[in-house]
Amino acid sequence: MKNDIFSKKIISPEKALIVIDNLNDGLMVFDEKKKLCFINLSAQRMFGVNREILGIDIEEMTNYPGLKEIFFLLGKEIKELDKKELEINKDMVLEVTSLSLFKEEEKLGYLVILHDITREKTIEKMKTDFVSLSAHQLRTPLSAINWALDTLLKERLGKLNDVQKKMLEQAKESNQRMLILVKDLLDVVKIEEGKYLGKLVPSDFLKIVQDVIKDYQEEIRKKEIQFEIQLPSKKLPKVKVDPEKISSVVQNLIDNAIRYNLRGGIMVISLNFDQNNLFFSVSDSGIGIPKEDQKNIFSKFFRASNASKLETEGNGLGLFVSKNIIEAHGGKIWFESEEGRGTTFYFSLPLK
Amino acid sequence: MAKKILIIEDEKTLRFLLAQSLIAAGFEIEEAVDGEEGLKKMRENKPDLVLLDLILPTIHGFEVLTQIKKDSSLESIPVLILSNLGQKEEIEKGLKLGATDFLIKAHFSLDEIVEKIKKVLSL
Numbered sequence: 001m002k003n004d005i006f007s008k009k010i011i012s013p014e015k016a017l018i019v020i021d022n023l024n025d026g027l028m029v030f031d032e033k034k035k036l037c038f039i040n041l042s043a044q045r046m047f048g049v050n051r052e053i054l055g056i057d058i059e060e061m062t063n064y065p066g067l068k069e070i071f072f073l074l075g076k077e078i079k080e081l082d083k084k085e086l087e088i089n090k091d092m093v094l095e096v097t098s099l100s101l102f103k104e105e106e107k108l109g110y111l112v113i114l115h116d117i118t119r120e121k122t123i124e125k126m127k128t129d130f131v132s133l134s135a136h137q138l139r140t141p142l143s144a145i146n147w148a149l150d151t152l153l154k155e156r157l158g159k160l161n162d163v164q165k166k167m168l169e170q171a172k173e174s175n176q177r178m179l180i181l182v183k184d185l186l187d188v189v190k191i192e193e194g195k196y197l198g199k200l201v202p203s204d205f206l207k208i209v210q211d212v213i214k215d216y217q218e219e220i221r222k223k224e225i226q227f228e229i230q231l232p233s234k235k236l237p238k239v240k241v242d243p244e245k246i247s248s249v250v251q252n253l254i255d256n257a258i259r260y261n262l263r264g265g266i267m268v269i270s271l272n273f274d275q276n277n278l279f280f281s282v283s284d285s286g287i288g289i290p291k292e293d294q295k296n297i298f299s300k301f302f303r304a305s306n307a308s309k310l311e312t313e314g315n316g317l318g319l320f321v322s323k324n325i326i327e328a329h330g331g332k333i334w335f336e337s338e339e340g341r342g343t344t345f346y347f348s349l350p351l352k
Numbered sequence: 353m354a355k356k357i358l359i360i361e362d363e364k365t366l367r368f369l370l371a372q373s374l375i376a377a378g379f380e381i382e383e384a385v386d387g388e389e390g391l392k393k394m395r396e397n398k399p400d401l402v403l404l405d406l407i408l409p410t411i412h413g414f415e416v417l418t419q420i421k422k423d424s425s426l427e428s429i430p431v432l433i434l435s436n437l438g439q440k441e442e443i444e445k446g447l448k449l450g451a452t453d454f455l456i457k458a459h460f461s462l463d464e465i466v467e468k469i470k471k472v473l474s475l
Contacts, residue, residue: 142458
């Protein structure tokens with residue numbers, strides 16, 4: 001079986017070399033003593049070197065710009081890597097893979113594959129910048145509409161009749177929804193950029209939850225929800241979080257538990273903790289999540305089929321953002337649900 | 353005596369709505385459409401508080417804030433940033449430069465802004 005393609009003359013070693021040289025990906029091979037014994041054309045072009053470089057020890061790579069960065073990533077031992085992103089300089093981002101080469105049991109050396117993803121990264125950045133910019137631009141007129149409606153609704157400029165008032169309230173509600181959508185879009189962009197959480201500070205989790213509930217008193221009353229909060233007998237310890245972000249997760253889950261609940265339904269919020277984690281859950285007796293939709297419920301822009309039928313509101317970003325926030329804190333988020341019976345969402349946050 | 357608020361904001365509509373609301377709350381209002389005019393009016397009239405937008409023509413709001421904090425006659429005047437920027441880096445930078453607080457326009461109602469101002473001025 002050895003050297004099958006060569007021995008059967010499917011391809012000569014010379015031709016194979018040409019193929020390897022012409023691959024788009026850069027390839028470098030180090031022998032078992034970690035000396036560079038092969039570098040294909042693509043890799044030579046990436047770093048502006050030629051075959052004269054062959055034979056150098058891996059540590060000597062620090063003498064060449066670009067290769068230096070590769071060395072720092074691989075280390076003296078040539079770590080195994082799977083598609084690790086590496087910014088060589090402003091104009092080049094590579095995805096580096098490295099693995100050991102074996103022939104039967106004998107170690108022959110190491111293969112390093114360099115995949116150029118500069119273009120993908122540029123496009124990704126352009127997309128991010130575009131969304132950020134447009135979201136900021138959208139906010140200015142939205143703020144103006146919001147404030148104008150506020151002023152009219154305060155009746156500072158004259159009394160409104162009931163129909164006028166109702167209409168303006170609805171306009172304000174629509175505008176609020178738009179503001180939330182813009183905020184969620186910005187959050188998604190920040191999540192995708194990987195810079196999302198603010199400073200983690202020791203926080204009073206119960207207070208965060210209570211503040212959110214306060215904002216929902218009116219909705220709970222309007223929908224005649226029977227609401228209960230279950231607390232542990234011992235005082236909750238402080239937990240290190242970004243309070244604003246965690247508050248938005250709690251808000252999102254409570255909002256869902258009310259929105260997708262039935263009139264007169266039940267909502268139970270429960271807080272608890274053990275040595276390692278703090279736990280939050282909110283149960284409702286609402287429409288539930290259909291089985292076939294459950295696997296997608298945390299996906300961006302996804303909405304369960306029965307949810308979109310019932311409510312036109314909701315943009316399918318809330319749970320995606322929530323999941324990212326909880327996981328960025330090192331916590332977990334999950335749920336149990338039965339269609340027509342209700343849903344419970346849980347999350348945990350590490351205490352250490 | 354009524355407290356004097358300087359609004360530095362280039363968007364006419366927002367400036368108008370803010371002014372309306374602050375006048376109704378009993379404040380005296382001064383307006384500036386960009387950073388230069390804002391700094392000039394601050395030096396002339398010494399307001400009790402400044403509402404500062406960030407994306408402004410000519411000088412960026414952060415630069416305006418830096419100049420306010422460098423000027424010994426102005427540095428004690430509280431500055432509330434009122435902007436539609438609001439990424440954490442921007443908020444951190446604003447506070448580090450000496451802003452009293454950072455309000456994101458889209459997330460605050462006019463009443464909440466008035467409340468914030470009253471709180472800062474201990475009214």
